[in-house]
Amino acid sequence: MVNGLVATSLKEALVAMAENTYTPYVGGTDLMVTEREQAEYLFLHKVxxxxxxxxxxxxxxxxxxxxxxxxxxxxxxxxxxxxxxxxxxxxxxxxxxxxxxxxxxxxxxxxxxxxxxxxxxxxxxxxxxxxxxxxxxxxxxxxxxxxxxxxxxxxxxxxxKELPSSWYYKKIGARKALAISRVAFAALMEVRNEKIISCSVGFGAISEMVIRRPDLDAMLTGKTIKEAKAVKEAYLDAYKAIINPIQGRISAEYRKTVCMNLLADFLEQNGI
Ligand SMILES: Cc1cc2nc3c(=O)[nH]c(=O)nc-3n(C[C@H](O)[C@H](O)[C@H](O)COP(=O)(O)OP(=O)(O)OC[C@H]3O[C@@H](n4cnc5c(N)ncnc54)[C@H](O)[C@@H]3O)c2cc1C
Known part of the structure; x- marks a missing residue:
């Protein structure tokens, strides 16, 4: 049995959260597979x-x-x-x-x-x-x-409001579809007149936290494509040094190789 309150406005939801110990519940696709027998839910799908x-x-x-x-x-x-x-x-x-x-x-x-x-x-x-x-x-x-x-x-x-125009996304799972990620990679780059205006890359599902390192991406920002090519190996090495996937059902070494291949592919897509 699922107990709770269906909030129909933000104000009602916030007052409820202040006055009771509610667990927010929207689609329930995560909560339904978690055992929380004592939980009181605050349903938010009608806010x-x-x-x-x-x-x-x-x-x-x-x-x-x-x-x-x-x-x-x-x-x-x-x-x-x-x-x-x-x-x-x-x-x-x-x-x-x-x-x-x-x-x-x-x-x-x-x-x-x-x-x-x-x-x-x-x-x-x-x-x-x-x-x-x-x-x-x-x-x-x-x-x-x-x-x-x-x-x-x-x-x-x-x-x-406006994201960089060049984007890249790859998710590697146990199956081609319907699988939780084992490696996920996303990246954005803005290049104008052969100059890299911005670059951001991220790795998901390989460690406890999403890996996002603006300090490393700064190695490419502001460079021309030609200059970026000159620092490409150093950039890849910098990521290689900090990507240490946790051992799961598939080996950490395999995941690391996939991460590095995806990062290199993203650079190549942008002519680097
Ligand atoms: C078969 C299956 C396949 C899935 N595949 C994927 C997948 O490929 N990729 C992926 O990323 N996920 C996947 N999921 C996980 C899940 O569908 C997602 O995480 C989804 O976004 C959860 O949203 P929900 O509304 O159902 O969350 P709920 O189950 O309602 O809530 C999830 C958590 O978020 C909290 N919460 C919800 N809304 C708020 C809020 N507004 N404020 C504060 N806390 C809040 C809840 O209290 C709870 O702790 C899968 C799940 C299933 C069952």
């Missing part, structure tokens, strides 16, 4: 403020209760995020699973979280005490640990 996808002057704002299908079908969604969703689970799960639920677990295997890391997204969290915008890299504090107080809810994820 209108959390179901919006809108663009403002700075950001594309994706409501936490938007399902993967909502996001996939929205014309405002950037191609990188669409691709990650296309490769995520099956349509039945995509119709239920949500953006807030995907990052609400604090898992490095969450496919949209990887995209949010690469896009330097902000997570908008709110309680009746007020709201905060937290960079996703800080929102994830460790394995299944989030910068989220017990009375706070994830309201939306904010992506920069």
């Amino acid at each position: 209108p403020e959390m179901c919006l996808i809108v663009k403002d002057e700075q950001y594309l704002r994706i409501g936490a209760s938007c399902t993967f299908t909502d996001v996939l079908n929205n014309a405002l969604t950037p191609p990188l995020l669409k691709q990650a969703i296309r490769e995520l689970a099956a349509p039945a799960i995509r119709n239920l699973g949500t953006i807030g639920g995907n990052i609400g677990n604090g898992s490095a295997k969450a496919d949209t979280a990887l995209v949010f890391f690469v896009a330097d997204a902000l997570v908008h969290v709110t309680s009746i005490r007020g709201g905060r915008l937290v960079p996703i890299k800080k929102f994830y504090k460790g394995r299944k640990q989030l910068d989220l107080a017990p009375d706070e809810l994830i309201i939306e994820v904010l992506l920069p």
